[in-house]
Amino acid sequence: MLVDSHCHLNFPELATQLPEIQQKMLEAQVGYALCVSVTLDKFPEVLALAEQYSNLFASVGVHPDYEDITEPSVEVIVKLAKHSKVIAIGETGLDYFRLQGDLEWQRNRFRTHIRAAIQAKKPLIIHTRSAAKDTIRIMQEEGAAEVGGVMHCFTESMEVAQAAIEMGFYISFSGIVTFKNAIDLKVIAQEIPLSRILVETDSPYLAPVPYRGKINQPAYVQHVAQAIANLRGITFEQVMQTTTENFFNLFEHANPH
Numbered sequence: 001m002l003v004d005s006h007c008h009l010n011f012p013e014l015a016t017q018l019p020e021i022q023q024k025m026l027e028a029q030v031g032y033a034l035c036v037s038v039t040l041d042k043f044p045e046v047l048a049l050a051e052q053y054s055n056l057f058a059s060v061g062v063h064p065d066y067e068d069i070t071e072p073s074v075e076v077i078v079k080l081a082k083h084s085k086v087i088a089i090g091e092t093g094l095d096y097f098r099l100q101g102d103l104e105w106q107r108n109r110f111r112t113h114i115r116a117a118i119q120a121k122k123p124l125i126i127h128t129r130s131a132a133k134d135t136i137r138i139m140q141e142e143g144a145a146e147v148g149g150v151m152h153c154f155t156e157s158m159e160v161a162q163a164a165i166e167m168g169f170y171i172s173f174s175g176i177v178t179f180k181n182a183i184d185l186k187v188i189a190q191e192i193p194l195s196r197i198l199v200e201t202d203s204p205y206l207a208p209v210p211y212r213g214k215i216n217q218p219a220y221v222q223h224v225a226q227a228i229a230n231l232r233g234i235t236f237e238q239v240m241q242t243t244t245e246n247f248f249n250l251f252e253h254a255n256p257h
């Protein structure tokens with residue numbers, strides 16, 4: 001089976017359709033999905049999904065795009081991360097594409113999440129956009145290698161992928177890898193070790209071909225896996241088996257039942 005390593009099923013586009021989404025996952029052999037938090041306000045919604053469905057997991061954290069909200073503290077994140085269904089810290093990271101100006105608060109928030117992850121002993125889900133250099137630097141300065149994690153929806157260079165892999169991180173590919181114009185990304189999906197690859201949808205965004213532009217859902221992660229299989233000249237089953245093993249190796253607290 002496959003695992004969707006990153007989705008937002010509590011978002012309004014998807015939250016009312018959980019039974020259908022689960023049915024589609026079943027049909028597409030997508031056994032599990034990790035529902036990722038973007039604010040502490042909405043964390044209870046994410047956790048409720050993971051409590052209601054045995055095949056859904058949750059993360060706790062605050063996305064770098066949300067400027068005007070209560071800053072999370074290390075203590076609060078660690079406390080919320082104690083729940084057995086919370087298997088990761090994030091999504092966190094840096095985004096210099098969506099927001100500009102003095103983003104010191106964003107870097108501080110990122111450091112807070114890394115410190116919380118180390119205390120909670122749970123891996124990080126890292127979002128980075130137009131900010132790869134600072135992202136890698138802060139990961140190194142804060143010792144993110146101690147807990148590892150995943151560079152989600154990866155769109156950066158091979159050098160960034162390698163720097164993250166050196167710190168024990170996994171690289172997660174989204175539907176972008178199915179897009180015709182994602183030429184550099186396809187090369188990375190072809191060349192980095194399969195043992196470091198995860199697959200995700202980032203639902204409801206970034207639906208893969210042939211659903212590009214539509215509302216995404218975890219079942220569609222099969223198209224991401226198929227694209228990686230095609231690029232590497234291996235079978236879909238190999239990608240399915242290895243990325244699922246990778247997921248459960250990284251998220252060792254993810255107890256399937």
Ligand SMILES: [Zn+2]
Pocket residue numbers: 091127152153
């Ligand atoms: Zn993200």
Ligand SMILES: [Zn+2]
Pocket residue numbers: 006007008036091202
């Ligand atoms: Zn996300």
